[in-house]
Amino acid sequence: xxxxxxxxxxxxxxxxxxxxxxxxxxxxxxxxxxxxxxxxxxxxxxxxxxxxxxxxxxxxxxxxxxxxxxxxxxxxxxxxxxxxxxxxxxxxxxxxxxxxxxxxxxxxxxxxxxxxxxxxxxxxxxxxxxxxxxxxxxxxxxxxxxxxxxxxxxxxxxxxxxxxxxxxxxxxxxxxxxxxxxxxxxxxxxxxxxxxxxxxxxxxxxxxxxxxxxxxxxxxxxxxxxxxxxxxxxxxxxxxxxxxxxxxxxxxxxxxxxxxx
Amino acid sequence: xxxxxxxxxxxxxxxxxxxxxxxxxxxxxxxxxxxxxxxxxxxxxxxxxxxxxxxxxxxxxxxxxxxxxxxxxxxxxxxxxxxxxxxxxxxxxxxxxxxxxxxxxxxxxxxxxxxxxxxxxxxxxxxxxxxxxxxxxxxxxxxxxxxxxxxxxxxxxxxxxxxxxxxxxxxxxxxxxxxxxxxxxxxxxxxxxxxxxxxxxxxxxxxxxxxxxxxxxxxxxxxxxxxxxxxxxxxxxxxxxxxxxxxxxxxxxxxxxxxxxxx
Numbered sequence: 181x182x183x184x185x186x187x188x189x190x191x192x193x194x195x196x197x198x199x200x201x202x203x204x205x206x207x208x209x210x211x212x213x214x215x216x217x218x219x220x221x222x223x224x225x226x227x228x229x230x231x232x233x234x235x236x237x238x239x240x241x242x243x244x245x246x247x248x249x250x251x252x253x254x255x256x257x258x259x260x261x262x263x264x265x266x267x268x269x270x271x272x273x274x275x276x277x278x279x280x281x282x283x284x285x286x287x288x289x290x291x292x293x294x295x296x297x298x299x300x301x302x303x304x305x306x307x308x309x310x311x312x313x314x315x316x317x318x319x320x321x322x323x324x325x326x327x328x329x330x331x332x333x334x335x336x337x338x339x340x341x342x343x344x345x346x347x348x349x350x351x352x353x354x355x356x357x358x359x360x361x362x363x364x365x366x367x368x369x370x371x372x373x374x375x376x377x378x379x380x381x382x383x384x385x386x387x388x389x390x391x392x393x394x395x396x397x398x399x400x401x402x403x404x405x406x407x408x409x410x411x412x413x414x415x416x417x418x419x420x421x422x423x424x425x426x427x428x429x430x431x432x433x434x435x436x437x438x439x440x441x
Numbered sequence: 442x443x444x445x446x447x448x449x450x451x452x453x454x455x456x457x458x459x460x461x462x463x464x465x466x467x468x469x470x471x472x473x474x475x476x477x478x479x480x481x482x483x484x485x486x487x488x489x490x491x492x493x494x495x496x497x498x499x500x501x502x503x504x505x506x507x508x509x510x511x512x513x514x515x516x517x518x519x520x521x522x523x524x525x526x527x528x529x530x531x532x533x534x535x536x537x538x539x540x541x542x543x544x545x546x547x548x549x550x551x552x553x554x555x556x557x558x559x560x561x562x563x564x565x566x567x568x569x570x571x572x573x574x575x576x577x578x579x580x581x582x583x584x585x586x587x588x589x590x591x592x593x594x595x596x597x598x599x600x601x602x603x604x605x606x607x608x609x610x611x612x613x614x615x616x617x618x619x620x621x622x623x624x625x626x627x628x629x630x631x632x633x634x635x636x637x638x639x640x641x642x643x644x645x646x647x648x649x650x651x652x653x654x655x656x657x658x659x660x661x662x663x664x665x666x667x668x669x670x671x672x673x674x675x676x677x678x679x680x681x682x683x684x685x686x687x688x689x690x691x692x693x694x695x696x697x698x699x700x701x702x703x704x
Contacts, residue, residue, distance in 0.1 A: 238607050258613035268608040272626040272703050282612040313703040326608075333612060 182211040183369045184235065184337055189244030190394075191230055204230050206394035208244070212337075212371060217363060219372045219384035221426065223434040227395030228373045232341050235371060236262050249336055258282060261330030265342040267322045269314040275325050276301070276310035282333035300328035303362050320351040324358065331366060340372045344379070353411060356382055360409065377426050378414060381405070389429045392437045399429050491673035496680070499673040508662075513681060515658040519575060520647050523582025528636060531590035535635075536628050538591065539598025540620070549595070552588050560585035561649050573654035578647065585646035586639045593638070597631025598624060630704035633697040637690060644686050 191205040204227040212218045222228045233239045235246060237256040246253040248260065261282075269278050279297040288296070301307055304324040314322055323343055330338060344352040356379060363370060374380050380387045384403050391398040403422060405413050413419050449456050473493070479485045480492040487495070503509030537544040560581055567584075571577045601624055609623050651660025659678045666674035697704070 233607075236607075236611055238610065256607075256610035258611070260611055262608060262611040264604045264608060266602065266604045268602065268605045270605070270609075270623070270626070272629070272701070281609075285613045285618065315703060329612065339611075 183214040183216070183249065184212040184371065185245075185247040186210050186231075186235070187245045187247070189231070189234060189241045189246060191227065191234065191239070192242045203394040205234075205241075206396055208395070208397055210388055210397055210400075212369060215367050215369055217370045217372065217383055217385045218388065219374060219380040219386075220388045220390055221374055221377060221380040221430065222390030222395065223392050223430060223437050224375055225437050226390045226392040226433065228375075228390050229341050231390075231395065232262075232339050232371065232373050235337075236260050236339055258286065258333045259336045260339055261333050261335035261337075262339040262341065263323065263326045263330050263343040265345040267314070267319070267326075267346075269317075269322055269325055269329070271314050274311050274313055275306060275317070278314070278325055279329045279332050281329060286333070296332050297328075300332050303331070303365065304328045304358065318351075319347050320355055323347065323355060327359065327362065331362070331368070335368070337369045337371060340370065342374050343372075345374070345376075352379070357411065359383065360407075364408065377423055377430065381419060381422050381426065382409060382411075382414060387426060389426055390433070392433045393440060398433070399426075401426055488670045488672060491676055495673040496676045499671070499677045503674075503677065509677075509681075512657055512659050512662045512678075513685070515575070515655075516647060516651065516660070516682075517685065519578045519650075519658065520582055520643050523579040523647075524586060524640060524643050526579070527583045527587035527590055527639075531587050531594060532632055535591045535594025535632075536598045536624060539595035539628075540601070540624055545595070548591065552591050555584075556588035556592060560646055561653075564650060564653050568654055573656075578650040578655060578658070581646050581650040582643050586643050589642065590635055590639050593635040594628065594632055597635070598628045600631075601627045630697070630701055633693065633701065637693045637697075640689050640693060641686060644682060648682065 187209050189205060189208040190203070192201040192203050194201045208231060210218075220228050220231065230239065234241050235248075235253065237253050237260065253260075270281065273281065276294075276297050279300055280293040283293045283296050297310070301310055304327055306321065306324055306328070309317065309321065314325070317325065326343070344355045347355060360383060372380075372383060381403055386403055387401045388397050389399040389401065390396065401422065405416070405418055405422075448454060449460070476490070477493060480487070480490050491499075500509065503512075534544070534548060538548050539545075563584060564577075564581060567577050567580050571580060605627065606619055606623055609619055614622065647658075648660040648663075651658040652664050655661040659682055663675050663678040666672070666678070
């Protein structure tokens with residue numbers, strides 16, 4: 181049985197009153213199995229972030245159905261943790277308090293919250309920074325805290341919206357490895373969004389390629405590269421072959437977006 | 442030497458701390474020296490420009506007969522009452538207005554209209570309504586600051602990152618918790634900045650109110666001194682207002698650092 185089921189989902193919004201609505205997503209159907217790492221890749225403006233927001237329950241789909249563990253998604257919930265591209269740590273809380281935020285809201289006793297925070301601090305390698313405020317951290321460290329904070333709620337699925345998009349390429353590469361290590365340890369189901377093909381293929385079990393305007397799932401690519409993966413796979417012939425395939429599909433879409441202005 | 446000076450004249454270039462301090466001291470000393478030259482040198486009549494020692498003497502006299510402390514205390518208590526009252530009202534309204542369209546719809550149009558009315562134009566009306574007592578001056582401070590504070594605080598509240606609010610929903614927060622645990626703390630640094638800015642304006646309104654109608658206060662002291670051509674007392678009043686403004690500003694700055702070490 182699938183963990184997450186997205187069935188014929190569409191999304192339209194009216195940009196201005198009276199104008200014809202913009203079709204952001206149309207006929208999106210996909211399935212994510214338990215403990216799988218799924219990546220959606222597409223050109224900017226294809227609606228992939230919109231799709232993730234629908235899964236998070238932050239927006240409501242115009243049509244279709246989204247189901248997690250057999251339950252329809254009706255609004256945001258602590259079952260679906262999310263990491264954004266922008267820095268969303270609460271600047272008035274220390275690293276530790278940021279991670280404890282979810283468990284505390286859920287009414288867990290303080291000692292348990294502290295244990296959870298310690299565990300995830302360790303997983304993302306930030307021991308020694310627990311009393312720092314977000315402003316004192318680098319971008320990569322902030323995103324590691326954001327990941328720990330999302331995981332601290334023990335969500336059923338982890339949603340990531342280009343979480344490393346604002347980082348420099350060296351940091352991004354380190355973060356990808358760290359994410360894989362954390363994922364292998366936590367065995368979470370992950371839905372990850374990116375426009376970076378290397379990132380998609382390096383992280384994912386499979387990659388959904390999205391088309392633009394309206395956004396649809398164009399192709400599902402199995403990433404056959406064995407795990408655990410290290411950066412070296414990026415230059416393997418197998419990786420390059422997959423990359424060629426995805427790149428071809430995406431370039432067609434990117435051109436469409438560029439032509440549409 | 443010339444090369445170094447040329448380097449200091451590069452836009453946005455940093456200069457050594459010692460140079461910075463010397464230049465600012467030089468400005469202060471020059472201004473004071475200019476004042477001394479004009480007054481002691483007899484270039485300006487003493488009724489127009491008092492000598493520095495006359496101002497000190499006026500201050501000493503005021504301290505001796507207690508009038509200076511009384512005026513200072515009256516002004517300070519009026520400004521604090523009006524300012525605290527305005528802040529108690531503007532902080533919650535501003536935070537809600539920046540984040541709830543319903544509150545914005547209810548409050549913003551009126552606030553935007555009223556805030557462009559110069560509060561000095563309301564003083565005659567306020568005198569008619571509440572007289573010339575201390576309440577009238579508190580009302581002037583209150584009306585002069587509250588609407589500005591609401592707009593400025595609403596701006597900060599509106600700028601709280603949408604993603605930060607969304608992420609708290611996905612962490613299990615409900616709407617009430619988003620207000621109490623995200624919006625309020627996220628707005629606090631902006632609130633503190635707003636208080637500092639509007640405190641400066643409050644001093645202006647205070648003196649205007651005291652010049653028009655008052656029996657005590659620094660503005661009244663200045664006006665009264667004008668009638669007798671006591672320019673030394675006028676200077677004293679101006680210096681004290683400047684000093685009090687500086688002290689309140691520094692106090693609010695220190696409060697911000699102490700209360701919000703993370704910002």
